[in-house]
Amino acid sequence: MLPASAIALGVLAALLAWPVPAALARAAWPRRDPLVALVCWQAIGLAGGLSIIGALLVHGLAPWGHSLPEAWWHWVSRQPAQEAVRGDHWVAQTLAAVLAVELLGVLVLSGVRTARTRRRHRALLELVVRPGVATPAAETLLLDHPAPVAFCIPGVRPLLVLSSGMVDELDGAQVEAVVAHERAHLAEHHHLLLLPFVAWRAALPVLPAADRAHDAVRDLVEMRADDVALRSLSGPDPRRTLAAAIVAVAAGAGGQLPDGALAVTGGAVAVRVRRLLAPAAPLPAAGRWAALTCALALLLLPTLLLVLPALVQL
Known part of the structure; x- marks a missing residue:
């Protein structure tokens, strides 16, 4: 199940990295309701980050188990892998860690720098x-x-x-x-x-x-x-x-x-x-609810793809 989840997460990450943002940026409806459009953009950003990191992590840990929780536990407890571990698995693990640290680190650093700049201008x-x-x-x-x-x-x-x-x-x-x-x-x-x-x-x-x-x-x-x-x-x-x-x-x-x-x-x-x-x-109200439903679906989909193999095993 994990390889299929990794592929699905990778496809979702690719969609959220280019065609989906491009389509939303070109659309005319966001000008009619900026608040709903802002919710959609936040969902795209969160889901995109979770998808790309999740795809790399799932692929990297695939030899250690049939679901992400199981594979993660086997990996951190240093249990032997259930399948052969190739170089691409180690590369995927490394890229997932680097990307997660970079995204979170840059977010924190940007917040700190912006706050410092604002304090200086305020003073x-x-x-x-x-x-x-x-x-x-x-x-x-x-x-x-x-x-x-x-x-x-x-x-x-x-x-x-x-x-x-x-x-x-x-x-x-x-x-x-x-x-x-x-x-x-x-x-x-x-x-x-x-x-x-x-x-x-x-x-x-x-x-x-x-x-x-x-x-x-x-x-x-x-x-x-x-x-x-x-x-x-x-x-x-x-x-x-x-x-x-x-x-x-x-x-x-x-x-x-x-x-x-x-x-x-x-x-x-x-x-x-x-x-x-x-x-x-x-x-219209129907359009607002449709956009908000899509935003919620974007947030839930990568989460579901990450935990689906574990649910199937239950």
Whole structure:
């Protein structure tokens, strides 16, 4: 049973490494429901990592037993293999260990580096910012800068920073829209949704799907923040207000943002503006449940393939 499981896991890993992410990145429906699409991307990342590591591990331990728990126990207890052990079995074991350590290590390292960078930027900003003036949120901090800039730095003590240039250039409703967008990033912890894909891209830079996944998740996070912001905005046309604010800030901000920050100008600005001004119909309930069911199936399938031989033996 183990060789068949290894083949099935390998096929699943190959699908999740290229065609599935490519299809999801090209699909139009994620723009209609960014939250559901983000769940699907997280499922693809988790299932893909589990599949490739599981395929290598199952193949590497196949000579020691007919199921993964049995083979693992025989291997760690140094019992003799039940079948001939070839070089490819040792190679698969080594690759599984290296890949697992690399993926987890890069994830932890990326998290530590990002947190350190944010703490450093936060410490520097606290020296030059002052309480917001003429902004709708008392906790907003104001940075003396002529260009329209707005960003938030997540963390234990998050900062939401607006530039004086933005407050001067945008009207009150537009400033409120920008602040609502940044608050959405902080409230929903969007930086945590991005972190696994930052690590994936760093760990597997030669894999085109890693770049595609990172860019797609970054865009969806911004669209989700737009949607959450719209719920709290008043006025006759909040969509146009937010779109105008995004365009104004994008035109003047340039690349003047600290590393690790989330900004209203993040993602594909033109796509977001078109989405706000010409919104598509929301994803129907059947479509939402179908996407969530597929995400759940992606998470369960590699797990089932890993434990299926043991279940068959019972």
